[in-house]
Amino acid sequence: MSGWIGADEAARRLGVKPATLYSYVSRGVLTRRKAPDGHSAFDPAEVDRLARRGRPRRQPGGTELVIESAVTMLGEDRHYYRGRDAIGLADGWRLEQVAGWLWTGLEPPVEPPSEPLAEADVRGAGKRASGGQAAAGTRVAEAWAAGAEAVAAAQEAQRGLPSAVLPLERLQVIVTALAVADPVRLNLEPVAVARVGQVLVAGMVDALPAWDGLGEPDTPYVVVEPGVLARDRTVHGRLWRRLAGDGADERLADVLRFAMVLLADHELASSTLAARVAASVRADPYAVVLAGLGVTSGALHGGATLGVESLFAEIGAASRASYAMGERLRRGERIPGFGHAVYRAGDARGAALLERVRRAVPDHPRLAVAEAMLDEARRTGLPAMNVDFALGLLTHLAGMPRGAGEAIFGIARTVGWLAHAMEEYARPTRLRLRAAYTGPLD
Numbered sequence: 135m136s137g138w139i140g141a142d143e144a145a146r147r148l149g150v151k152p153a154t155l156y157s158y159v160s161r162g163v164l165t166r167r168k169a170p171d172g173h174s175a176f177d178p179a180e181v182d183r184l185a186r187r188g189r190p191r192r193q194p195g196g197t198e199l200v201i202e203s204a205v206t207m208l209g210e211d212r213h214y215y216r217g218r219d220a221i222g223l224a225d226g227w228r229l230e231q232v233a234g235w236l237w238t239g240l241e242p243p244v245e246p247p248s249e250p251l252a253e254a255d256v257r258g259a260g261k262r263a264s265g266g267q268a269a270a271g272t273r274v275a276e277a278w279a280a281g282a283e284a285v286a287a288a289q290e291a292q293r294g295l296p297s298a299v300l301p302l303e304r305l306q307v308i309v310t311a312l313a314v315a316d317p318v319r320l321n322l323e324p325v326a327v328a329r330v331g332q333v334l335v336a337g338m339v340d341a342l343p344a345w346d347g348l349g350e351p352d353t354p355y356v357v358v359e360p361g362v363l364a365r366d367r368t369v370h371g372r373l374w375r376r377l378a379g380d381g382a383d384e385r386l387a388d389v390l391r392f393a394m395v396l397l398a399d400h401e402l403a404s405s406t407l408a409a410r411v412a413a414s415v416r417a418d419p420y421a422v423v424l425a426g427l428g429v430t431s432g433a434l435h436g437g438a439t440l441g442v443e444s445l446f447a448e449i450g451a452a453s454r455a456s457y458a459m460g461e462r463l464r465r466g467e468r469i470p471g472f473g474h475a476v477y478r479a480g481d482a483r484g485a486a487l488l489e490r491v492r493r494a495v496p497d498h499p500r501l502a503v504a505e506a507m508l509d510e511a512r513r514t515g516l517p518a519m520n521v522d523f524a525l526g527l528l529t530h531l532a533g534m535p536r537g538a539g540e541a542i543f544g545i546a547r548t549v550g551w552l553a554h555a556m557e558e559y560a561r562p563t564r565l566r567l568r569a570a571y572t573g574p575l576d
Contacts, residue, residue, distance in 0.1 A: 138167065138175040147181050153202040158184070160208040160401070160476055168209075172217075201410065201565075205236055205553045206399045211482040213400055221486045224395035229335070229369050229546060230278055232398045236553040237328050277329075278369055280337030284315040288341035300440075301342060301377070301541035306427050308341045309334065313420030320418050322559045330419045331552045338545050339369055342376045345535045370394050373545065379533020385494040386532045390542070392490050393525055396483050397543050399550025405429040409551035413558035414565040426551040430544050439539025441470030442526025446503060447536075455506035456513075463514065471523030472516045480518040487524035491531065498531050 139147075144164075145155045158164040164184060169175040207214045212221055215236055223232060231242030288311035292304055312334060313319055319330065366372060370391040378387070399406070405426040412425040431437050449458045459469055474481045488504075495501065504527045508519060522539070529538040558565070 137178065138169070139178050139181065140169075141174045141176070144176040144178075144181045147178075148185050151202065154200050156207055157200050159210070162478060166210065201402060203401070203554065203557055205550065205557065206401045208401045208476055211477050211480055213483070215399065220396055220398075221482060224392045224486070227395050228391055229394045229398060229549060230332075232395050233328075233331060233335075233549040233553075236399060236549060237324075237331065237556060278332050278336045278367065280312065280333045280340055281315070284312050284333070285337055285340050287311045287315050288337060289343075292341075292343065300537035301535065302427065302431055302437075302537055302544055304342060305338055305541060305544050306424060308338055309420055309424050309427065311341075312337045313418070313424075316420070319420055322416060322418070324556055324559075327419050327552060327556055327559065331549065334420065334423060334552075335369060335545060335548055336372075338548065339373045339376060342373075342541070344376050345379060345538075369545075373542070374532075377529075377532070377534045377538045377541070379535075382532045382534075383495050383498065386491070386528065389487070389490050389494050389528055390532075393487055393528060393542060394546040396487060396521065397525075397546035399547065399553060404432065405547060406551060406554055410554045410558050411565050413555035414561065414563075416559070419552055419555060422555045423548050423551055426547060427544050430540060430547065437540055438470055438522040439526045439529070439543065440537055442522050443529055443536060443539060445470060445507075446500075446526060446530040449503055449507065452502040452506035455503060456510050459507065459510050459514070469511070469516055471526060472511055472519050474517070474520045477520070478517075481520040484519050484521040484524045487521060488519070488527065491524065491528055495531060500531055501527075504530075 141152055141155060145152050159166045165177060165180060167175045214220060215223060215232065216239055234240060234242040288308040291307050291311040374387040374390050408429045409422045409426040412422045449455050462469055525539045
């Protein structure tokens with residue numbers, strides 16, 4: 135890569151900020167490579183051509199908002215948490231550890247901890263994280279448990295809901311109940327937001343009714359001591375016991391951990407933009423998460439996994455894959471789980487999660503349905519599969535309830551929403567979009 139230039143030099147030649155430079159990368163306007171030292175590198179000739187042409191115009195009908203952020207960067211086929219490959223982190227980290235990294239920029243502890251985040255660890259984290267490196271061996275203590283009364287209130291708030299209510303819709307009720315139970319939720323200092331994040335994620339998991347795998351969720355509305363809802367203190371372990379069907383293969387529990395790390399953030403996705411707008415006007419962390427959850431239900435965002443789950447249920451057997459997918463295409467419908475607006479050449483997150491599923495349960499009888507679907511997609515020239523497909527496969531093989539993928543997405547992405555909220559809370563101004571008025575004039 136001799137002769138290639140770094141990000142700072144590329145931005146200087148283009149006359150743009152680093153955030154704009156990386157938006158060019160995500161839009162396919164500029165090619166980015168990874169240098170041997172791990173930093174971004176750019177072809178100077180390509181940069182100079184772009185500089186001569188001037189700043190790229192927006193595509194007709196599309197609007198792009200550029201916000202400076204040190205949380206997540208999008209690459210050619212994957213994303214990076216504060217400069218570190220999220221797929222690589224997913225190999226061994228838990229959601230709690232990723233939260234510590236995204237919220238503070240500090241290296242997380244190895245074992246599930248029991249103490250709250252230290253105030254000194256949270257304050258000044260932006261400065262540490264923006265440098266791209268955390269001090270070696272730094273430990274950030276965490277406590278991931280919601281109070282028994284708050285969990286009981288969130289469970290009680292669901293008592294009158296029909297059993298068919300989707301998990302994501304239950305999460306919206308749960309977050310509202312947890313907010314009402316928190317009298318200091320308007321404290322927007324970094325350490326307070328981080329502690330709310332720990333309680334909020336834990337409460338979202340612990341207040342969900344456990345799935346019995348028989349088609350109806352049960353209703354365990356029982357007040358318990360914090361942390362006793364599960365033998366495992368990890369978030370993914372507790373969520374596994376809430377969502378996994380009766381007799382689910384326990385080897386998939388670690389795949390759930392892997393998936394939640396991958397889903398913790400993805401730059402300015404639609405739900406994250408909504409969360410940042412809420413935070414920019416100083417909405418409390420619970421309201422920020424509710425804004426994100428509301429957008430997550432969209433069929434082109436977190437709700438895409440619901441379409442994948444429905445497709446798996448419809449196909450049922452590998453021999454039906456070609457017919458079922460062909461019928462959808464003949465009706466002019468899109469096949470959920472394929473193609474991505476950013477990763478045009480393929481979503482490495484989906485490939486990594488799919489491979490993790492294959493390694494965990496190579497002998498699972500229903501895995502053949504997914505392989506048949508992938509074969510049919512290649513045969514018919516569909517775009518490469520994405521992370522929604524792999525997540526829908528995970529929930530399908532684990533016998534989880536309909537809509538489980540949305541819930542997994544929402545709980546994991548809460549970590550990212552709050553990381554972005556912390557950035558907005560630190561800004562002196564609010565986000566204010568403007569409309570290009572096209573209506574009538576008097």
